[in-house]
Amino acid sequence: QKEVEQNSGPLSVPEGAIASLNCTYSDRGSQSFFWYRQYSGKSPELIMSIYSNGDKEDGRFTAQLNKASQYVSLLIRDSQPSDSATYLCAVRGRGSQGNLIFGKGTKLSVKP
Amino acid sequence: GAGVSQTPSNKVTEKGKYVELRCDPISGHTALYWYRQSLGQGPEFLIYFQGTGAADDSGLPNDRFFAVRPEGSVSTLKIQRTERGDSAVYLCASSLRVSGANVLTFGAGSRLTVL
Numbered sequence: 001q002k003e004v005e006q007n008s009g010p011l012s013v014p015e016g017a018i019a020s021l022n023c024t025y026s027d028r029g030s031q032s033f034f035w036y037r038q039y040s041g042k043s044p045e046l047i048m049s050i051y052s053n054g055d056k057e058d059g060r061f062t063a064q065l066n067k068a069s070q071y072v073s074l075l076i077r078d079s080q081p082s083d084s085a086t087y088l089c090a091v092r093g094r095g096s097q098g099n100l101i102f103g104k105g106t107k108l109s110v111k112p
Numbered sequence: 113g114a115g116v117s118q119t120p121s122n123k124v125t126e127k128g129k130y131v132e133l134r135c136d137p138i139s140g141h142t143a144l145y146w147y148r149q150s151l152g153q154g155p156e157f158l159i160y161f162q163g164t165g166a167a168d169d170s171g172l173p174n175d176r177f178f179a180v181r182p183e184g185s186v187s188t189l190k191i192q193r194t195e196r197g198d199s200a201v202y203l204c205a206s207s208l209r210v211s212g213a214n215v216l217t218f219g220a221g222s223r224l225t226v227l
Contacts, residue, residue, distance in 0.1 A: 008152075034215070043203060043218040044155065088154050099145060099168055100216060102154035 004091050006103035014111050019076040021106050023089030026070070032092040033065055033072045034100065039085045047087075048074065079110045114138070116219035118204050124225045125194055133189040133222045137206030143167075144187050145216060146179055147203040155203055161187060194226045 003026040013019045021035075032051055036044035050056045050063040050072065062075040072091075076083055086107045090100040117136040125131055137144050143162055147155035157171040161181045169179070176194075181187040191198055201223050205216040 004154075006154075032214075043220050045218070046215055049215060090154075099157045099160050099171070101157065102147075104152070104154045 004089055004101050004103035006087075006089050006106050008104055009107040010109050011106055012109045012111060013079050015079060015081060017079050017110075019079045019083065019108055019110070021074040021076075021087050021089075021108065023072045023074075023091075023103055024070055025072070025089075025091045025101075027091065027093045027101075028067075028070060030067075030070075030091045030093045033063070034090040034092075035061075035063060035072075035074045036088040036090060036102075037085045038088055038105065044088055076108075079108075081110045081112050084108055084110050116204055116206050116217055118202075118219040118222050120222055121220065122223045122225075124227065126227050127194060127196060129194050129226075131191045131194055131224060133191075133202050133204075133224070135187045135189070135204030135206075135219060137185065137187070137204070138217060141206035141208055141217075142184070143207045143214065144181060145205040145207075146187070146189050147205065148200045149203055149221070150200045158189070191224075194224075196226050199224055199226045 005024045035048045037047050038044045048063040050065045056063045060077045064073045086105040088105045089103040092100050119134045145160040146158040149155045159169040159179050164184045176192045178190045201221040203221045205218045207214045207216050
């Protein structure tokens, strides 16, 4: 059973701080990794994708991938109250050109 | 269309009834996915289509669930003899094609409540 694990939180950080969200996955052959943001009552929207080991930065967001440790993380710098949402980690496995497997999500709360 | 469109947005039905949920993907997107999301959980994969054919239906929980995409565009998820445990938000997503790096764009979802 391919699994994606996330700490459900809630993770609470003050405005302006760095929020660190973590995800582990069980399928060592996984190739593609995604972070989606989901506001309450809304559908998931893509924030970042990462395919190679290392860091990928996009504005205030940095995704980090370590395939040897089967670990992917998302850092949010200068956190804003508008970043308060549930962050979903999603993984596409080796040989699977289709579906993504999602974690349960981590709920982030940024306090003004 | 500009985005993934799902109808109805809300559906309340009684246990044992039949339900259809519709998804209209982004124009030109060949891949279409159905997920189910329960409260406090991440999206759970059900099925995905490449064109008209179901490429992977391994997530369908049992034979009460069925999905079609007859012309390679609009898809319908069909649930027979609904049970209270089927209550969830059913999410549809589409992508330009099926590939490892492909990105899914989600619709707003259809919230199903089975009384």
